Amino acid sequence: MSKKMLLISFILFQISCTNTSKTINLPYYNTADFYPIFLNKLDAEKQINHTIADFSMTDQHNKTITQKDIERKIHVANFFFASCGSICPKMTNNLIAFQNKFKDDKDIVLLSYSVTPWQDSVAVLKNFSKKYKITAPNWHLLTGEKSAIYKLARQSYFAEENIGFAKDTSQFMHTEHLLLVDKNKKIRGIYNATLQLEIEQLIKDVAVLKNEH
Numbered sequence: 001m002s003k004k005m006l007l008i009s010f011i012l013f014q015i016s017c018t019n020t021s022k023t024i025n026l027p028y029y030n031t032a033d034f035y036p037i038f039l040n041k042l043d044a045e046k047q048i049n050h051t052i053a054d055f056s057m058t059d060q061h062n063k064t065i066t067q068k069d070i071e072r073k074i075h076v077a078n079f080f081f082a083s084c085g086s087i088c089p090k091m092t093n094n095l096i097a098f099q100n101k102f103k104d105d106k107d108i109v110l111l112s113y114s115v116t117p118w119q120d121s122v123a124v125l126k127n128f129s130k131k132y133k134i135t136a137p138n139w140h141l142l143t144g145e146k147s148a149i150y151k152l153a154r155q156s157y158f159a160e161e162n163i164g165f166a167k168d169t170s171q172f173m174h175t176e177h178l179l180l181v182d183k184n185k186k187i188r189g190i191y192n193a194t195l196q197l198e199i200e201q202l203i204k205d206v207a208v209l210k211n212e213h
Helices: 003-016 041-047 087-102 122-131 146-156 161-166 196-210
Strands: 056-058 064-066 074-080 108-114 139-142 177-181 187-192
Touching (some): 056 139, 074 087, 074 196, 087 108, 087 196, 108 146, 122 139, 177 196
Parallel strands (some): 074 108, 108 139
Antiparallel strands (some): 074 177, 177 187
16 A cells, blocks of 8 residues: 555544544545645635536446536545456455445445446446446446546546646556545545455445534
């Protein structure tokens, strides 16, 4: 795990270990270096200007998914490809726990963007969902234009940390990062989706966001 991920994990651990009688606030991430910024919601609205950009993709059910589908909802995003034989199966299997926890929650959305959309058609994504028993109506496996997905991944989600802006869409993207985004489309957490403990922390942090006023 990178030094940045270790730092973030340590911060999240410290948060989880604080007195439960106190209000727990998740940090905001406003830049690609994922430097955590702790602010109350009012100050964050004034100071945190980075949000997830508008998008339009197609999911495994051939349904168009846009920013309207995450409006005023908490969402989690990751990046994968159906033919991946390394980290993707582990990420997907770990996310099943997240699916099982929130599959009936209409305020939570999980977006899995394909980084090989030229080969991950709707039919391929549908078969992938059957293989991994992805049944939650709020888990969307997304395909679309490569340039749009890569731009969204690197410039909106900062999916490759601070190296994102140095790369263009011709360079292949492969990352284990999982991003937590609040109802205002601001990034509030980054996790390693290959680690079960990180998924467990994600589930706890989603609960924190749900209780955030």
